[in-house]
Amino acid sequence: MRFPVSAVVAALPALAAAQENPLAQYQAQFQNFLGNMGSYIPNPGRHDPVAALEAKTGAMKMHTLTLDNWKDTLYEPVAKDATEPVEWWVLTTGRNKTCFGHCGRAEQAFNETAAKFALQPNAPHMGMLNCDDQPILCNVWSAGVGSIWDFEMLPEPAAINIYKKRLNLTTVTTDEIIALQGKKDEFTLLDSVFHPFDGKIAELGLSVPLAYVIWFFNLVPSWATMLVISFFSRTMMSRRMEGTYGARPRQ
Numbered sequence: 001m002r003f004p005v006s007a008v009v010a011a012l013p014a015l016a017a018a019q020e021n022p023l024a025q026y027q028a029q030f031q032n033f034l035g036n037m038g039s040y041i042p043n044p045g046r047h048d049p050v051a052a053l054e055a056k057t058g059a060m061k062m063h064t065l066t067l068d069n070w071k072d073t074l075y076e077p078v079a080k081d082a083t084e085p086v087e088w089w090v091l092t093t094g095r096n097k098t099c100f101g102h103c104g105r106a107e108q109a110f111n112e113t114a115a116k117f118a119l120q121p122n123a124p125h126m127g128m129l130n131c132d133d134q135p136i137l138c139n140v141w142s143a144g145v146g147s148i149w150d151f152e153m154l155p156e157p158a159a160i161n162i163y164k165k166r167l168n169l170t171t172v173t174t175d176e177i178i179a180l181q182g183k184k185d186e187f188t189l190l191d192s193v194f195h196p197f198d199g200k201i202a203e204l205g206l207s208v209p210l211a212y213v214i215w216f217f218n219l220v221p222s223w224a225t226m227l228v229i230s231f232f233s234r235t236m237m238s239r240r241m242e243g244t245y246g247a248r249p250r251q
């Protein structure tokens with residue numbers, strides 16, 4: 001199997017130039033690049049639109065955030081002339097890959113909270129971001145699993161305050177989450193270059209490309225192994241034919 005290293009190298013200048021280019025152009029380049037890589041790397045995003053629609057229209061009114069819909073989703077309930085922020089709570093969660101199977105308790109508590117909030121007119125809107133399914137979006141936010149992200153949404157282009165609350169995955173309960181409502185002092189104001197709306201990286205339009213790069217390099221160890229094995233077996237094979245090496249490469 002041949003690995004198109006040249007494709008990776010070719011993509012790097014595109015990244016560097018991304019700052020000057022219109023968004024659409026480098027996004028297309030990236031999509032193209034990823035399309036070419038498609039046979040070598042796993043799909044970076046997974047989304048089940050049917051389940052997501054069920055969750056959204058069901059008793060929990062739970063929104064499922066993806067790389068494509070997160071901004072529209074968060075802005076959706078915000079009136080153009082709103083002066084009071086519209087509050088969203090988003091749980092960052094995962095399954096075995098990003099949360100080692102430890103997020104179930106928090107997720108269930110958050111789901112139960114959502115079912116209660118759905119009956120209260122002024123409760124936060126509720127959303128879920130699964131980092132197993134949406135690794136790129138989690139990189140865009142630089143989000144770890146197991147936290148509630150509290151967004152205070154105002155119409156564009158106002159700055160957006162985001163507060164984070166880390167949950168104790170082994171002890172968290174529904175009542176505990178419900179009790180967080182209105183308790184800003186339990187949360188930490190997000191102040192980071194990765195701030196999804198107002199951070200430096202988002203302002204430069206680099207969040208998504210950078211998220212892909214981070215995700216990409218996270219994959220490297222498993223590929224590198226594959227590459228090295230393939231490289232060595234080929235080198236060894238040709239050396240063996242020359243009679244230099246007798247031993248097979250150990251893996």
Ligand SMILES: *[C@@H]1O[C@H](CO)[C@@H](O)[C@H](O)[C@H]1NC(C)=O
Pocket residue numbers: 096101
């Ligand atoms: C996740 O991990 C649990 C326990 O470690 C295991 O039982 C389960 O099969 C795993 N699920 C997947 C999808 O790998």
Ligand SMILES: *[C@@H]1O[C@H](CO)[C@@H](O)[C@H](O)[C@H]1NC(C)=O
Pocket residue numbers: 055062104105107108111128
């Ligand atoms: C929470 O609700 C979501 C639907 O939004 C569902 O996919 C998930 O399995 C639920 N989690 C638990 C632990 O019940």
Ligand SMILES: *[C@@H]1O[C@H](CO)[C@@H](O)[C@H](O)[C@H]1NC(C)=O
Pocket residue numbers: 168169170171
């Ligand atoms: C979660 O709570 C348990 C029990 O109170 C405690 O032992 C543990 O250290 C807590 N974990 C974190 C990450 O705070």
